[in-house]
Amino acid sequence: SAIDMDKLLSSNASRMSRRIYSDEAVYRLEQDRIFKHNWLYLAHESQLKNSGDFMLAYMGEVPVIVARGEDGKIHASVNSCSHRGVPVCSADKGNARSFVCPYHGWTYASDGRLLLVPQDRKKNCINKESLGLKQVPRIESVFGLIFGCFDPEVESLESHLGxxxxxxxxxxxxxxxxxxxxxxxxxxxxxxxxxxxxxxxxxxxxxxxxxxxxxxxxxxxxxxxxxxxxxxxxxxxxxxxxxxxxxxxxxxxxxxxxxxxxxxxxxxxxxxxxxxxxxxxxxxxxxxxxxxxxxxxxxxxxxxxxxxxxxxxxxxxxxxxxxxxxxxxxxxxxxxxxxxxxxxxxxxxxxxxxxxxxxxxxxxxxxxxxxxxxxxxxxxxxxxxxxxxxxxxxxxxxxxxxxxxxxxxxxxxxxxxxxxxxxxx
Ligand code: FES
Missing domain, CATH: 3.90.380.10 (Naphthalene 1,2-dioxygenase Alpha Subunit; Chain A, domain 1)
Structure with a gap:
């Protein structure tokens, strides 16, 4: 990396460069190294009591739909259609059986699975199994606070919290x-x-x-x-x-x-x-x-x-x-x-x-x-x-x-x- 981290922060952190707050390259690196690999807060369980309850959240700059699926579990899916990328949900919160993309109607379940492609008349050219919304691979909660992480290898939330x-x-x-x-x-x-x-x-x-x-x-x-x-x-x-x-x-x-x-x-x-x-x-x-x-x-x-x-x-x-x-x-x-x-x-x-x-x-x-x-x-x-x-x-x-x-x-x-x-x- 072109950024010299030791110049940004002294070894005991008693001195820090102003670039930590203002530099565009530092900011971009944070999106990659901090927000893709750490547990990020999504929602509280009291907001998602029933199957189909959902709300929008962000993980850094990434918009996600957090929802309780039919399986009763919490899922988080990136809010971007697999077809051309349009957000499939625009309500801040609610209860829905599925999310229908407003552009061409591709339809997704609460857990992000692709359920329906209206234009695939012969039902043979789209492999729906592989085209669900991108999933947040790790979801864990503590005292009702739900956190997600994009890094499948991340330590447990419990261990992150200590x-x-x-x-x-x-x-x-x-x-x-x-x-x-x-x-x-x-x-x-x-x-x-x-x-x-x-x-x-x-x-x-x-x-x-x-x-x-x-x-x-x-x-x-x-x-x-x-x-x-x-x-x-x-x-x-x-x-x-x-x-x-x-x-x-x-x-x-x-x-x-x-x-x-x-x-x-x-x-x-x-x-x-x-x-x-x-x-x-x-x-x-x-x-x-x-x-x-x-x-x-x-x-x-x-x-x-x-x-x-x-x-x-x-x-x-x-x-x-x-x-x-x-x-x-x-x-x-x-x-x-x-x-x-x-x-x-x-x-x-x-x-x-x-x-x-x-x-x-x-x-x-x-x-x-x-x-x-x-x-x-x-x-x-x-x-x-x-x-x-x-x-x-x-x-x-x-x-x-x-x-x-x-x-x-x-x-x-x-x-x-x-x-x-x-x-x-
Ligand atoms: Fe979502 Fe086309 S962009 S259905």
């Missing part, structure tokens, strides 16, 4: 009824590199008091995470969290909103959140029950946001263009009334109209401009905070640093560099 599984469990397996993803994704475009939103949710606590400073002071809030921890369960994955002391009163531990502490919260919601927390404490182990994860990230581009109750994916669309998708999740047994009371928590602070997200998006877009200044490509960026200070934790798996430790960025990019080098030497 100790990240423990933290996913604390967020996604805490409710006895499970979680339910509600409605369609919010989707929006950012003039930013896809990795920057990922980094932010992996561990960037430091921006809170500055970027969101006026908002937080106007609301008389302080950044709750500036006393928290940055956890790296395995290189590339991460979480911003607080581990509450064992004697913390239950009303300080509830999932989702901090709302139960406020007088203005309706009794019904307060009651529901307290009960839900009691159930979660029985279900999770004694440490997991005390974890308040504000964010999680799974390498390469999946994020989850605890306070916002959202699942997020950062889809690459060019070095300086990202399509960001966010879904809202709630405990599956939450009543309609409780959902309505929780909804502002999803829409007010974050998402395309969110008061705080506007500020994040501004910085992500400005960062791409800074990473693209001519002549500055090789003036490196600094990822040195807390270098070497991360340690193991007595109660939780992974490497833990204080909230401003940039271990999470260094580990993300070391994993990224390893992948970018694979197959290229």
């Amino acid at each position: 100790d990240m599984r423990y933290y996913l469990e604390a967020m996604f397996d805490r409710f006895p009824s499970g979680i339910e993803v509600v409605g369609a994704a919010q989707k929006w475009r950012l003039s930013s590199n896809w990795k920057l939103p990922v980094e932010t949710l992996l561990g960037d606590v430091a921006h809170g008091q500055f970027l969101h400073g006026s908002f937080l002071s106007a609301k008389d809030m302080k950044n709750a995470e500036d006393t928290g921890l940055n956890v790296v369960p395995k290189a590339g994955h991460g979480s911003i969290m607080r581990l509450l002391p064992p004697d913390t009163p239950i009303e300080h531990m509830t999932w989702g909103m901090e709302a139960v502490l406020s007088d203005s919260v309706p009794e019904e919601l307060k009651e529901y959140l307290l009960n839900t927390q009691r159930e979660s404490m029985k279900r999770l182990d004694a440490v997991q029950g005390r974890i308040k994860a504000s964010t999680l990230g799974v390498y390469p581009n999946f994020s989850a946001f605890g306070y916002h109750s959202s699942i997020r994916v950062s889809h690459p669309r060019g070095p300086g263009e990202t399509e960001y998708w966010t879904w809202w999740f709630v405990p599956a047994d939450a009543s309609d009334a409780v959902r309505e009371m929780l909804r502002p928590n999803y829409n007010f602070y974050f998402g395309p109209g969110g008061a705080l997200e506007q500020e994040d998006v501004y910085s992500w877009q400005q960062q791409f401009i800074g990473a693209s200044i001519p002549g500055m490509e090789d003036t490196p960026l600094v990822c040195e905070l807390g270098l070497g200070e991360e340690t193991s934790h007595p109660e939780m798996p992974g490497q833990v640093g204080d909230c401003y430790n940039e271990h999470y960025v260094r580990q993300f990019y070391l994993r990224w560099k390893e992948d970018m080098k694979k197959g290229g030497e």
